[in-house]
Amino acid sequence: MIFREVEDRDLIAKARRGNVDAYNVLVSRWEKRVFNYLLRMVRQREDAMDLSQDVFLKAYQNLRKLDDPARFPGWLFRIAHNEAYSLLRKNRPEGELTMEPGTGSQTARMFPMELSLAVQGALSRLSDDQREAVLLKVYQGFKFDEMAEILECPVSTVKSRVYTALDLLKQTLAPAVARETAGGTE
Amino acid sequence: MSCSEVDLNAYLLGESPAAERPRVEAHLRSCGACHDELERMKATQAALLALPDEEPPQRIAFVSDKVFEPRWYQAIWRSGPAMGFASAALLAAAIVVHGFAAGVSPAPKVDAAQMEQRIEREVNQRVEAAVTKAVSDAETRQNREVANVLETAEKHYAAQREADLSAAQQTIAYYEKKMNRWLVASNEEVRLGQ
Numbered sequence: 001m002i003f004r005e006v007e008d009r010d011l012i013a014k015a016r017r018g019n020v021d022a023y024n025v026l027v028s029r030w031e032k033r034v035f036n037y038l039l040r041m042v043r044q045r046e047d048a049m050d051l052s053q054d055v056f057l058k059a060y061q062n063l064r065k066l067d068d069p070a071r072f073p074g075w076l077f078r079i080a081h082n083e084a085y086s087l088l089r090k091n092r093p094e095g096e097l098t099m100e101p102g103t104g105s106q107t108a109r110m111f112p113m114e115l116s117l118a119v120q121g122a123l124s125r126l127s128d129d130q131r132e133a134v135l136l137k138v139y140q141g142f143k144f145d146e147m148a149e150i151l152e153c154p155v156s157t158v159k160s161r162v163y164t165a166l167d168l169l170k171q172t173l174a175p176a177v178a179r180e181t182a183g184g185t186e
Numbered sequence: 187m188s189c190s191e192v193d194l195n196a197y198l199l200g201e202s203p204a205a206e207r208p209r210v211e212a213h214l215r216s217c218g219a220c221h222d223e224l225e226r227m228k229a230t231q232a233a234l235l236a237l238p239d240e241e242p243p244q245r246i247a248f249v250s251d252k253v254f255e256p257r258w259y260q261a262i263w264r265s266g267p268a269m270g271f272a273s274a275a276l277l278a279a280a281i282v283v284h285g286f287a288a289g290v291s292p293a294p295k296v297d298a299a300q301m302e303q304r305i306e307r308e309v310n311q312r313v314e315a316a317v318t319k320a321v322s323d324a325e326t327r328q329n330r331e332v333a334n335v336l337e338t339a340e341k342h343y344a345a346q347r348e349a350d351l352s353a354a355q356q357t358i359a360y361y362e363k364k365m366n367r368w369l370v371a372s373n374e375e376v377r378l379g380q
Contacts, residue, residue, distance in 0.1 A: 020250040027246050035242040049243055056246050119237045137199060138234050144201055163195050170230040177229045 009069040016063050023063075027056050030073075033140060034080050040123060040135050041084040051083045058083075077136065078150045088128055118176035122169050130165035137162050189217060194224050198231065 008029070014022035034055055039048035058079050066075050123131050136142045136150065147158045196202045197210045214221050 020248050024247050027248070031242055031246045032239060036239045039240055045240075045243065052242065053246055057248075060248065115233060116237050119233055123234075123237075134234070138231060139237075159196075162199070166195060166227065166230065169234065170226055173230055173233050174226075177226075177233050 008072060012063065012066070012069040012072060015060065023060055030076060031056070034076065037077065037080055037135055037140060038084055040139070041128070041132060042087055043124065047087060051080070051087060055080045055083050074142065074146045074150050077140065077142070078152075081132065081150055084132075085128070114179075115176055118173060122172040125172060126165050126168060130161050130168070133158060133161035134165045134169065189213075189220055192217075192220055194220060194227060198224065198227050 008026065011022045011026040015026060031052060035048055035052045038051045039045065042048055059076055066072060136147050144155050144158050148155045151158065192210055192213050193202065202210060214224060
């Protein structure tokens, strides 16, 4: 893990000097995580792909502003967060999303399994802030203080969003989890 | 520890302080409600993690565009460690060149004791040399005077001896002549007596 971190720093240093190949290696390491974060935020494959490209382009253009290369993951997801919310506000300026679970043929093909569909539906019922909190904590593994920097809000707010979202998900997913558990024990 | 003090979310998410975790685990062993709640939370988290990651439909890659690439001097200027190393190397080279060009002159050491010893030693050497020279000169002068006296005395004695010899010779010659005259007179008397 440490070795990987050092390698990322080296790639960042080279990319800062204009080495595009080094930056492409860095992109290849992070594009899947960024894409899935954006996909679960905006829930459209094409939008997530376009946003991913924008994220890495902006990251390249602003790489010299990154003070500490060790903070690259949080810094990158800060850019992704801004891009996602920019699109969400543009598409739904009135506020919170109330997307129905399983809408769209793309998403239906993305998560064919029943539990995956249930999870996707449960995530869709959350507010953008709550869903993002779960994505960053559960799927991306950031600490609360790192999330506070990404989201530019207090740690207490982050904890509140995560706890509330997990409580809602627990209630929403209870039937699917029960079926999964019962199926697993049969 | 009561149930209200147990933060099961933080415990499950790995955000509990290390010192807190044993107390939570002890509570879970004694509280069935919290134990069941934690199991439900774990099941929910497992369900969330069952959502598979998607592969991006296409790879993101950038191509080198000369317009956006930094110029060589920009790349050097923006490279902090390289600039720092270059500056340090330049400074070191300047110090070395200055050292060879100006020559290394050690700083003068002012040591009063050593200086005093050195002066005393120098004075002693000079006094000794002066004394030696004076003694030598005196001996030379004395030897020369003795030699002159001896020479004068020898000349005097030689002259005295010659004078004595001359006087003795004159005396001898006087008595020889006187004796010869006596002989001649006696022979005349003899011859006249015959």
